[in-house]
Amino acid sequence: MSLDRSTILLADDDPTIADSLAPFLERAGFHVLVVSDGVTALEKAQAHHPELIILDVLMPRMDGREALRRLRKINIWTPTILLTQVGEASERALALEEGADDYLNKPFDPHELLARIRAVLRRARPGERSLSMAWLLTAGDLVLDRRARRASLAGETIELTPKALSVLEYLMTHPDEAISRERLLDAVWGWEYPAGTRTVDTRMAELRRALDDNPADPRFIETIPSEGYRFIASVHGEG
């Protein structure tokens, strides 16, 4: 699928954001529809069938979460990126139940948004539910039960700290995608700081130990030098 001239529905009630993001995305080659509330977003999503939806969480008339929930209820599986206002853990955990494909904390660099848009579009299979919405993720003999917050390898439950489990969850829902340490920090920890990248490495080492994954010859997590990590096994979602 060509990424050029894909239609993006951008819903944000703050004109300072929408007015600057829209021309930026247009320059990047997308066709952008701008709306400023959840109800209109819902209508436009049904009328125009965009390739991707960007939803702000806090909006008048209907918030971004509710709009997304209703879209999923009527079986519209358009890939969606949620723009969260604060880095609360609860908000990130909720993004899953609402069926968002990715989420980005405000304030963000517009180039980061563009990178996410491209990644989500690349992953998307039109009309199909994405991995972000599956409760049970399987990659070979590795199974992650997102609802029970439990992972098992060849039938045996593996001991993981909640952070390491969230890292695994993020990697498995974004397979075959180069994910930088900064992005993991932003998605799992909610904030980043200079020594933070090392924090990610510590958790990754814990994860690899638990998964019995050799960094030199990985089955699951590959290190991309000076870039980040990539989940290389193919992932299958259920439920």
Next chain:
Amino acid sequence: MNRLPRRWFRYFKLSLPFLVGLLLAVPAQLLLPFAPPTLTTIDLGIIGFVLGLTIRNTAVVAFLLGFIITGVVLLILTWDKRRVSQAQTLYADYVEDVQQKRRHFLRRLDHEIKNPLTGLRAALVNLQEAQAADERWQAGQNAGKAVERLTRLLTDLRKLADLDERPIERYAVNVPELLEDVVDAARSIPAYEGRSISLLIPKIPSPFPMITGDRDLLVLAVYNLVENALKFTSAHDPVEVRALEDGRAIVIEVADSGAGIASEDLSKIFEELYRGSNARTTEGSGLGLALVNRIAILHGGGCGVRSSQTEPRGTVFALRLPRR
């Protein structure tokens, strides 16, 4: 005919203590609202009855008893009133303190936002008006710096808010490993290249004890201390990170031989957005030490500081955390 009133009079005499007790219970109830009324009545009545039986002169005894008890009640009441007014004063002081902190915080926040915002506006004007490409490029760079500062402030504010809302992890943490990570991270930052950072960890007679906590938060806390030590000292001032233990707690110290902190600043540096007299020119969100302190408290510990501006100069921050 005569017998009946005499018998009634005897009953009356016997029940007199109870009646007096009941009468006493009324003021006792008014003065001591927390004592249950039936209990007070029965109690006073029984005391009066027992004394009356022993001394026979029931009415006098009951009167004396009532007199003494009223005295005691009045004493308790005066004491209680004083306690209540003391508590009220304490509470009023507390509320005033909280309000003052809030006012300070808002004033400092206003200041922290005002400066980068002014820079940003100036940069935007330059961007619109400048003709030369290099001037426009410089304006773009300046705008980027201002945005970076605002972002850092917001990120730190969010971290502080997060600490109060999110539960912290409680797992075994290897302190020497954690300190090595922090020191390595600080060394790898280009601005601190070539700085002397030494790490001292006791190994004898037994390995350093493990502690329980949230490793990521502890890394953040120690990193903030190490970064502060590097930031507020000159390039040739060495920084020392050391771990100690005294059986009950472990102490992580970050020491430098910099200019030291003024004594009037020492009590305030852990406040949110407070900037000491020699910290105004150094970049930072002003929230780093508040974060360190909050993380220490969440772990059941605390953070302290000692500093000297006269020789031997320097500052030591001590993060105290309970042992596992």
